Amino acid sequence: MEEAKYKYIGRSVPRIDALEKATGKIKYMSDLSLPNMLFGKILRAKYPHAKILRIDTSKAEALPGVVTVITHKDVPGLNGFGIVVPDMPVLCKDKVRYIGDAVAAVAAETETIAEKALSLIEVDYEPLPIVDDPEEAMKEDAPKIHEEGNIHLHTEIKRGDVEKAFKEADLIIEETFFTGRQDHTPLETEGGVAFVDEEGNLNVYVGSQYPQRDQLQLARCLNWNPKKIRVVSYPVGGAFGRKDELSIQPILALLAIKAKRAVKITLSREESMIAYWKRHPFKMHYKVAFKNDGTLLGVDAYLVEDKGAYSSLGGPVLNLAVEHACGPYRVDNVHVDGYAVFTNNGIAGAFRGFGAPQTAFAIETIMDIASRKLNIDPIDLRKKSALRKGDKTSIGNVLSTSVGTELVLDGIRESNIWKNREELRKISTKPWLKRGVGVALTYQGTGLGVGIPDYGGAILSMNEDGSFSVRVGTVDYGQGIGTSYAQIVAEAMNIPIEKVKVVLGDSFLTADSGPTSASRGVYTGGKAALIASEKMKKTLKEKVSKLFKTDEDNVEFGFGYVYDKVSGNKVTYEELAKNFKEEGKLPEEEGYFLVPTAEIKIENAFGLPHHIFAFSAHTAYVEVNTLTGEVSVLEGAEAVDGGIVVNRQGFEAQVEGGFVMGMGYGLTEHLAIENGIVKNPNFSTYIIPSIKDVPKRIETIPVINPEDTGPYKAKGIAETVMVATAPAITNAIYDATGARIFSIPATPSVVYFAIKEAESEENFD
């Protein structure tokens, strides 16, 4: 086994910050309190789409205890933010475009006063027609949400001759699919504190996924020197993509600057769910051609993404959906036509999977339909077209990095539920409870893609006591990258892991390592930490060779010490640190790593293609109550290729958590917005899986597939592990009942009516 030679890599290492968390010692940003701190509140739009005619804050300002009220007039720089296009106003000036749009904000001595002040702000609106259907929004005469029109992005890819494929096909499947508006619901809502310190630095302590980018976006809004903005973004109580983009930060910062005091904002769950980022709902029309032997001949897909009111990462999400629209399959005749369209349906941005969960639901349902129509085992059918190293992906780039499609399919074939599926599906406790097993396959690009700066950075320094600190800008919001970095440094330096201190997510202290997104945290930051460790070892070798007057080649690293293999002289890291200190300063090394990219660029599709991919195959064993349409997931399994596993326990945790988040996506989660108004902004009406909903067992099957470019040959798994769960479940629902699900979440009513339709068609054998 590859990992047997390692002390830390591949082992189950408990999270380095877990005990601080389990004892309540660690302070999240929303736990911070500062002396003399004010409390901020934000006034949101009254209508989902309206002109602002007048804003009058005088009464609010006059309220005792109110220190500051701000509106668009108080934004000194660009009144807009957004990772790609800064089109979301910090505070709206003449128009609101969704019900969570911010119009004004208050800082007051207490939360109650701030709340009261909001009610005293007068805003006159002229309501505009609400645009809530993306396809209607695309029409020429639709009311415009942004002046440039409602189509934010159109990406079209053509390869081969898809019409010819349909002519030659033995089987054509044509269906329309819908996916829901999933809310990340990190347990910690948006919250934190901001203040200007004595040195004139603006400090913003708000959990996020990329402190250095927050710093730049804030500088642009505030007209403030970015070097004087410190963003601290770790620890975070969950993110999943939601905290990649800014949320409350610019308002919080403005309040603190204007009030000249520290300000704290913590959103209620309702406000968080109404006001901030979601997963984009998609409508997808697919037409897919197969040969009788299972060959995938052609795919024609039309994708419409409900962008919501502002851009954020909606363009890249569409492009990733286009790239992943055909699944990890070899197919040479392709037409994928995608649109990202503005509506007044809230706002959507990055979310674990980033466009892949939507298209995976469509293509994996089609693979299931095809396997039944062609009478080919679903795993065999997928294997027939599974991408291999050297193949061209559906958008035409040659896969030259590690490809695990076949490995994960072989892995999932050996899972408990797949091996025993014939017996399992027969188990019946009540005549109306039907059981079934489904499978689905997916892949997910690691990293940001062609044309987007994509690098990892790490600073490694020796401390006075001989321990080391590694400082990386990415953020641990639960995935466990901090622990992985500690493992990587401990392994490379050959030191006990307790001797590695990890500092994350601080724009003043840590190296810029790009965003903590796109399953890239371990891959990029880990590689940078490894490079920094190699440099550090070289520095230590030089030092020790001088110390022992020996050749550098004779210097070797023991566990926690360095020695001269000729004389046997050794020196501990502690002694070495003392020695460095006496002669000047302790060593510090930086590691930077540029993520390799594909050799080609896809025209008119920014960021495509990706170059490195993780792969996973998922199965689900379900029981469907045919009287009510309720679905329980009894067991799950995932076979995952994330390269060499760095932390076995962390790997399992990601798989289990990802599977369960995928269950929510497949079965219950959809933020309902009607006429621009959110209908279910709390945990009693927006249902995420609870401990009672999860299966007894989620089998984790890592496949061994080293990725040569990664740190210790690792890739990233954070997204793929959730992506194919929903289609595995809906395919299992079909297996159990003969009811085909074309719309997720497959709530009881969706499943119930699908069962009724299947019964009326009587075509289930």
Added chain:
Amino acid sequence: MKEVEIHFTLNGKEYNLTVPANLTLLQIIRARIGLTGTKRGCGKGECGACTVIFNGRSVSSCLVLAPKVDGSEVLTVEGIGTFDHPHPIQEAFVEEGAVQCGFCTPGFVVSSYYLLSKNPHPSEEEIREGLSGNLCRCTGYIKIINAVKKASEKLNG
């Protein structure tokens, strides 16, 4: 808002406070006493992040108003165990990998503490029942269930 005077014991320490009557126990713990291990995930009794032991029972502290706190005895995650002297339940959560972002963890630790004090050897079903008021978005719960099983072994040999 009307103020009330309250006397209560928290983690073995006595407190006398005057607070607005509509303040919740959660706010008292976090903002007045300054212990931030108890979290707010919803403020409405829906997520369990704010769970504490209140007069011997596990409750959502976001639902308890100040007047009720008078005369009560409260135990928070910090009172169960500390970083230097962790409780076996907290150790089990760490060892089993049941902590990811960790924001739900204090609530789960307190609910597990209550469960194991009532039922030292819970079955898997009883664990699920006992923790059903706590939401976690990261772990998928499997490792949390394993942690409670392990804690039960640690505590009862």
